[in-house]
Amino acid sequence: MLSYIARRILYSIPVLIVASFLTFWGLRIAFDPLAKYRNLHSPDAAANLLQHKKELGLDSPIAVQWWHWLTKALHGNLGISQRTNNPVFGELIHKMGTTVHLVFWGTLISALLAIGIGLYSAVKQYSAGDYIFTGASYLGIAMPPFWFGLMAIVIFVTWPVTTFHLQQPILYSIGLHGTGQSGIFNLDYYRHLALPVATLVVQSVASWSRFERASMLDVLSADYIRTAQAKGVPRRKVIFKHAFRNALIPLVTVMALDTAYLFGGLIITEQIFSISGMGRYFIDSLTAGDAPALLGWMLFTAFFIILFNLIADVMYGVLDPRIRLS
Amino acid sequence: MIHKHKRYAQVLAGVATLSMVAAACGSSSSKSATPSTKAPSSNTTTGPVPTGGTLTVGAEQEPDCMDWVGSCAGSSWGYWMAQVTTMPSALIPLKQADGSYKYEPGPVLSGMPTLKTTPVQTITYNINPKAVWSDGVPITCDDFKYTWQQIATGKNIYDPTGYTGIANVDCTNEAQPVVTYKQGQTYSGWMQLFSAAYGIMPSHILSKGDRDTEMKNGYDWSGGPWFAKWTKGDNITLTPNTKYWGPKPKLDKVVFKIEADTAAEFQAFKSNQVQALYPQPQVDVISAITSGSLPAGAHSIASAQTGAVEALWIQNGKAPFNDKAVRQAVAYSIDRDAIVKQLFGGLGVNKAINSLNPFVLADYSDQNAFSNYKPDPAKVKSLMTGDGYTMQGGFWTKNGQKASFAISTTEQNKRRQLTLEALQGELKGAGFDVSLRFRSAADLFGKDGPNGDFQMALYAQQVTAIVPGLCAQFCTKNIPTAANNQTGNNWQRYSSPAADKQLQIVDDSLDPAAQMAAAKSGDDILAADMASLPIDPLPDILLWSKNVVGPVSDNAIMGMFWNIDQWGCTGGSCS
Numbered sequence: 001m002l003s004y005i006a007r008r009i010l011y012s013i014p015v016l017i018v019a020s021f022l023t024f025w026g027l028r029i030a031f032d033p034l035a036k037y038r039n040l041h042s043p044d045a046a047a048n049l050l051q052h053k054k055e056l057g058l059d060s061p062i063a064v065q066w067w068h069w070l071t072k073a074l075h076g077n078l079g080i081s082q083r084t085n086n087p088v089f090g091e092l093i094h095k096m097g098t099t100v101h102l103v104f105w106g107t108l109i110s111a112l113l114a115i116g117i118g119l120y121s122a123v124k125q126y127s128a129g130d131y132i133f134t135g136a137s138y139l140g141i142a143m144p145p146f147w148f149g150l151m152a153i154v155i156f157v158t159w160p161v162t163t164f165h166l167q168q169p170i171l172y173s174i175g176l177h178g179t180g181q182s183g184i185f186n187l188d189y190y191r192h193l194a195l196p197v198a199t200l201v202v203q204s205v206a207s208w209s210r211f212e213r214a215s216m217l218d219v220l221s222a223d224y225i226r227t228a229q230a231k232g233v234p235r236r237k238v239i240f241k242h243a244f245r246n247a248l249i250p251l252v253t254v255m256a257l258d259t260a261y262l263f264g265g266l267i268i269t270e271q272i273f274s275i276s277g278m279g280r281y282f283i284d285s286l287t288a289g290d291a292p293a294l295l296g297w298m299l300f301t302a303f304f305i306i307l308f309n310l311i312a313d314v315m316y317g318v319l320d321p322r323i324r325l326s
Numbered sequence: 327m328i329h330k331h332k333r334y335a336q337v338l339a340g341v342a343t344l345s346m347v348a349a350a351c352g353s354s355s356s357k358s359a360t361p362s363t364k365a366p367s368s369n370t371t372t373g374p375v376p377t378g379g380t381l382t383v384g385a386e387q388e389p390d391c392m393d394w395v396g397s398c399a400g401s402s403w404g405y406w407m408a409q410v411t412t413m414p415s416a417l418i419p420l421k422q423a424d425g426s427y428k429y430e431p432g433p434v435l436s437g438m439p440t441l442k443t444t445p446v447q448t449i450t451y452n453i454n455p456k457a458v459w460s461d462g463v464p465i466t467c468d469d470f471k472y473t474w475q476q477i478a479t480g481k482n483i484y485d486p487t488g489y490t491g492i493a494n495v496d497c498t499n500e501a502q503p504v505v506t507y508k509q510g511q512t513y514s515g516w517m518q519l520f521s522a523a524y525g526i527m528p529s530h531i532l533s534k535g536d537r538d539t540e541m542k543n544g545y546d547w548s549g550g551p552w553f554a555k556w557t558k559g560d561n562i563t564l565t566p567n568t569k570y571w572g573p574k575p576k577l578d579k580v581v582f583k584i585e586a587d588t589a590a591e592f593q594a595f596k597s598n599q600v601q602a603l604y605p606q607p608q609v610d611v612i613s614a615i616t617s618g619s620l621p622a623g624a625h626s627i628a629s630a631q632t633g634a635v636e637a638l639w640i641q642n643g644k645a646p647f648n649d650k651a652v653r654q655a656v657a658y659s660i661d662r663d664a665i666v667k668q669l670f671g672g673l674g675v676n677k678a679i680n681s682l683n684p685f686v687l688a689d690y691s692d693q694n695a696f697s698n699y700k701p702d703p704a705k706v707k708s709l710m711t712g713d714g715y716t717m718q719g720g721f722w723t724k725n726g727q728k729a730s731f732a733i734s735t736t737e738q739n740k741r742r743q744l745t746l747e748a749l750q751g752e753l754k755g756a757g758f759d760v761s762l763r764f765r766s767a768a769d770l771f772g773k774d775g776p777n778g779d780f781q782m783a784l785y786a787q788q789v790t791a792i793v794p795g796l797c798a799q800f801c802t803k804n805i806p807t808a809a810n811n812q813t814g815n816n817w818q819r820y821s822s823p824a825a826d827k828q829l830q831i832v833d834d835s836l837d838p839a840a841q842m843a844a845a846k847s848g849d850d851i852l853a854a855d856m857a858s859l860p861i862d863p864l865p866d867i868l869l870w871s872k873n874v875v876g877p878v879s880d881n882a883i884m885g886m887f888w889n890i891d892q893w894g895c896t897g898g899s900c901s
Binding site for chain 2: 031032035037083084085086094095098149150153154157158161162166167168169172173174175176177179271272273274275276277280286287288289
C-alpha cells in the first residue's frame with residue numbers, strides 16, 4: 001500500500017507542475033500585475049512602474065517568471081497579495097481554516113444522509129419512500145444554492161423574528177460566530193453554522209444519494225449476492241456485509257472529488273452567509289485583479305484536488321483489496 | 327491629495343478630486359436639483375441620547391488594509407468604519423444649512439489653520455491642547471511632520487499629491503505646526519492636508535517600526551473617539567477611547583458585521599441581526615425600501631446631495647467619438663431625466679445631473695453645464711447630416727460605415743445593466759447601433775480605461791474631499807501614453823487647450839474665487855465639447871432600526887457613520 005501511495009504521489013508531481021504553469025500563464029494573460037501601480041497617483045508613477053516591473057521580474061520570459069514563482073512557492077512563499085499587502089500563503093491558510101468548517105460538517109452530514117437514503121431507496125426500490133426521496137433529490141439538485149440559501153434565511157431567520165417578534169433570530173445568517181464568540185463548543189457556533197451547512201448538504205445529498213442508490217442496485221443484482229441469498233444468508237447480513245461495502249466504491253470517487261472542489265471554496269454559500277473563506281477570497285481577489293492571490297488560490301485548489309484523488313484511490317484499495325493487489 | 331474609494335469591488339484610478347469606483351459604486355451627486363431627501367429626516371430623537379448598548383451595523387465590504395496612506399487602502403468602507411472613527415483629522419467636511427459642504431476644524435485643532443501665499447505657501451495649524459492619543463501622549467507637531475514624511479517619501483503611497491511639494495514642517499512650537507511649501511510650488515487643495523482619508527499618524531508609536539506593517543492589519547491605538555478592532559473576515563468592532571478629549575461615545579460598542587450580499591444584508595436587517603445599513607443604491611435595495619418591506623418603525627433616508635457622479639465616460643480619441651458632432655448627437659438622443667426617474671424615482675430622485683463635478687463641489691462647478699442636452703431629434707439630424715452621415719436602414723451611415731459603438735460597464739450590476747438597456751433602446755431609435763460590453767471591474771479599470779480600450783463606459787466617480795478639479799481626468803497632460811507608462815488618468819483622451827487652461831487654474835490657484843470661476847468655465851467647455859455625459863445622481867441610502875437614536879445623518883464625504891459616537895440605543899439595547 002505504501003509503495004502504491006508513493007507511486008501516486010510521484011505521478012501527481014508533474015500534474016501539479018503542469019497545472020501551475022498553465023495557471024500562471026493564464027493569469028499573466030488575464031491580469032496586468034502592474035495595474036495597481038498604474039492607478040497610484042504618484043507624480044513619479046512612471047518611474048515607480050518601471051521599478052516594480054523589474055522587482056516583479058516581468059521583463060523576463062514567462063517560463064522564467066513561472067520558475068521563479070514556483071521555486072518560491074515550494075518554500076511556502078506565494079508572494080504578496082496586491083490587494084492586502086499580506087503574504088498570500090498566510091492568508092490562504094487563514095481562509096482555508098474557515099472553509100474547513102463548512103467542508104467538514106457539510107461532507108460529514110451529507111455522506112451520512114446520502115448513504116442512508118441511497119441504501120434505503122435501493123433496498124426499498126419503488127416504495128413510497130423511494131419515490132419521495134427520488135423526488136426530493138431532483139428538487140435538491142434543481143435548487144441553485146443562492147436561491148436555497150436566501151430562502152432558508154427568509155424562512156428560518158427572518159420569518160420567526162418578524163412573526164413572533166423575537167429579539168434575536170434562532171438561527172443566524174451572518175458569519176460563523178457571534179461578536180466576541182469563538183471556538184466550536186458553544187451553541188452560538190451551531191446556530192451560525194446550521195444554514196450554510198444546510199445549503200451545502202441539500203445539494204450534496206441530492207446527488208450523492210442517487211449515486212449510492214444506483215450503485216447499491218447494481219450490487220444487489222450481482223451474482224454473488226444472489227448466491228448468498230440462495231444459500232440462505234439473512235437479508236440484513238447480505239446487504240450490510242456483502243453489498244454495502246462494494247456499493248460504496250463509486251460513491252467514494254464522487255465524494256472525494258466533490259470534497260476537493262469544496263476546498264476551493266463554496267463561493268455562493270460563503271457570499272450569502274458572509275463567511276470569509278476560500279470562496280470569498282477567490283471572488284475578492286478576482287474582482288481586484290490580484291494575480292498573486294489568485295495564483296496561490298489555484299495552486300491550493302489544484303493541490304487539494306490531486307490530494308483527494310489520491311485519497312479516493314487509496315479508499316478503493318481499502319474497500320476492494322483486488323485493486324490494491326493490482 | 328486624492329483618495330479613491332472603492333465601494334464594493336474595486337478602487338480605481340482617481341484623480342484630482344474625483345475617484346473612480348467600480349462595480350456597484352457608491353453615491354453620486356445631483357447638481358441642479360433639490361436635495362431629494364425622503365422622509366423621515368435625519369434626526370430620530372429630540373431629547374438626550376441614552377448611553378450604553380451595542381449597535382450592529384451591516385457592512386457591505388471589508389477593507390483590504392488599514393494602512394490608510396498605503397497603496398492597499400482605498401476602501402470606502404474601511405474609511406467610513408475605521409479611519410474616520412480612529413484617526414484625528416485636521417479639517418473635516420461638514421454639511422452646511424444650505425446643503426453645501428465646507429471644511430471646518432476637526433477636534434484636533436483649536437481653530438481654522440491660517441494660509442499665507444507669499445513669499446511661499448505656508449499653512450499654520452494650532453493644535454488643541456487637549457488633543458491626545460489613546461495612550462495619553464499629546465498630539466503634537468511631530469505627528470504632523472511624521473505624517474508628511476511618510477506620505478511624501480514612503481514607498482507605495484496611495485497618493486502623495488500635495489505632500490511632495492512641502493519643503494518643511496516646522497516644529498519650533500510643538501503645538502503649532504507650520505507647513506512650508508517649496509519655492510514655486512503651491513497646492514490649492516491644502517485643506518486636505520492631514521485630513522480626508524489620511525488624517526494624522528502617531529509618530530511616537532509608528533516611527534519605531536514600519537508604518538505599513540504596524541497598521542495594515544489593524545492597530546490598537548486611536549486619536550479619535552473609538553478604538554477599532556478588526557477581526558478579519560468577520561467584523562470591525564469599535565469601543566470607546568476613554569482618553570478622547572471630545573464628547574464621549576454614547577454606545578458601549580459598535581460592531582460592523584461584514585455582509586457582502588445585498589439580499590442577505592436586507593434579511594439580516596429585517597431579522598434584527600444588524601440594526602443599520604448603508605446600502606448601495608441597487609435595484610433590489612430601492613425595491614425593498616419603496617415596497618414598504620422594511621421592519622416596523624425602521625427609518626430610511628435617500629439623499630442625492632452626494633459626492634459622486636455616474637456618467638457615460640467617452641473615449642474622445644476613438645471613432646466614432648473622435649467626432650464632436652457624433653458625441654453631441656448621442657447626447658441629444660438620450661432622455662437622461664427619464665432614466666434617472668426610472669431608476670431612482672421611488673426614492674424621490676428624478677433629475678439627471680448636469681455637471682461632471684458632484685453636488686458637494688457645487689461651488690466649484692456649473693451645475694447646469696449639461697442641462698441643454700435633452701432629447702431633440704431635430705438637433706440629432708442636423709448634427710449627423712451636417713457631419714456627412716445619411717440615414718440608411720434605420721442607422722446613421724458615413725462612408726459605408728454605420729454609426730456603431732459599444733458601451734462598457736461593470737458586470738453583475740443590475741442597475742447599470744438596466745440603464746444600458748434603456749440607453750441602447752433610445753440610441754437605436756435615434757439611429758445609433760449600440761452594443762453592450764460587461765466587464766469585470768479589474769478589466770474595466772485596470773486595463774480598458776488605461777489602455778483606452780473602450781468607446782463609451784458607464785461608471786461612477788466619487789470624491790473624498792472638497793477639492794475641485796477635473797484636470798486629472800480631462801487635461802491633455804494626463805492622457806495615458808507610452809511616455810508615462812499609461813499612468814495618466816485622462817482615460818477619455820480628451821484634449822482641449824481651452825479646457826487645459828481653465829482646469830489648470832483650478833488645480834494651481836490659491837484664490838478660491840479664481841478657482842470657482844475657472845472651474846465653472848471648465849465645466850462649460852467640457853459640456854460644449856461633450857467630453858463625457860453625466861447621467862445620474864446615485865443617492866446615498868441610510869437605513870436604521872427604530873431602536874437606534876441620535877443625530878443619524880449622511881455626510882456625503884465621510885459617510886453615514888461620521889458621527890456614530892453620538893448615536894445611542896433606546897432602552898440600552900439596539901437589538
